[in-house]
Amino acid sequence: xxxxxxxxxxxxxxxxxxxxxxxxxxxxxxxxxxxxxxxxxxxxxxxxxxxxxxxxxxxxxxxxxxxxxxxxxxxxxxxxxxxxxxxxxxxxxxxxxxxxxxxxxxxxxxxxxxxxxxxxxxxxxxxxxxxxxxxxx
Numbered sequence: 001x002x003x004x005x006x007x008x009x010x011x012x013x014x015x016x017x018x019x020x021x022x023x024x025x026x027x028x029x030x031x032x033x034x035x036x037x038x039x040x041x042x043x044x045x046x047x048x049x050x051x052x053x054x055x056x057x058x059x060x061x062x063x064x065x066x067x068x069x070x071x072x073x074x075x076x077x078x079x080x081x082x083x084x085x086x087x088x089x090x091x092x093x094x095x096x097x098x099x100x101x102x103x104x105x106x107x108x109x110x111x112x113x114x115x116x117x118x119x120x121x122x123x124x125x126x127x128x129x130x131x132x133x134x135x136x137x
Contacts, residue, residue, distance in 0.1 A: 031069050035061070040128040045072070047117065049130045051106075058103035060130070062095065062117060071100050079119040086112045086134075095119070110135045 033039050037050035046065040053059060060081065064072045079095030079102045095102035095117075102119065112134035119126050 034065070034069055034071065035063060037061075037063070038130065039065075039069075040130070042119075042126040042128050043124075045121065045126060047119070047126070047128050049115075049117070049128075051130065051132055053106075053109040053135060057105050058096075058098070059106045059109065060093075060115060061098075061101045061103040062119065063101045064119065064121065074098070074100070074102050077102060077119055077121050079117065081118075082116040084114045084116065 033048050035048055035050050037048040040047045040049060044067070046067070046069065048063040048065055048069075050061045050063075051059060052061070062079065064074055064077060066072060074097050077097065081093045081095060081104055083091045083093065083106060085108070091107075093104040093106075095104050106113070106115075113132050115130040115132070117128050117130060
């Protein structure tokens with residue numbers, strides 16, 4: 001019964017006043033990122049990137065997702081990240097393979113940076129970027 005109410009409520013909350021389906025166009029609803037991160041379309045894959053400044057060793061995490069946003073086991077993947085800080089400093093990191101994700105630590109969380117992420121899947125490189133605004137000092 002509760003499930004029926006939740007589904008009915010969700011359908012009722014979807015407002016079509018700002019768009020129409022009368023023209024036959026498809027209407028796509030994007031799913032929420034499974035880990036609360038930022039989704040990047042990368043070829044036939046999606047990368048979900050989460051930056052958590054307050055974790056000990058895995059501040060930057062990357063999940064490789066199928067088109068349906070289901071996690072792909074990363075055991076066969078390799079990855080690297082180049083961190084480019086706004087002040088010109090650069091560092092390179094190798095992404096560590098975890099159970100469901102690739103990750104690395106980022107030492108200076110106070111400064112803004114752009115992360116250039118490269119993941120190799122089945123011999124092919126997939127590239128994306130992630131920007132972090134920094135915590136300031």
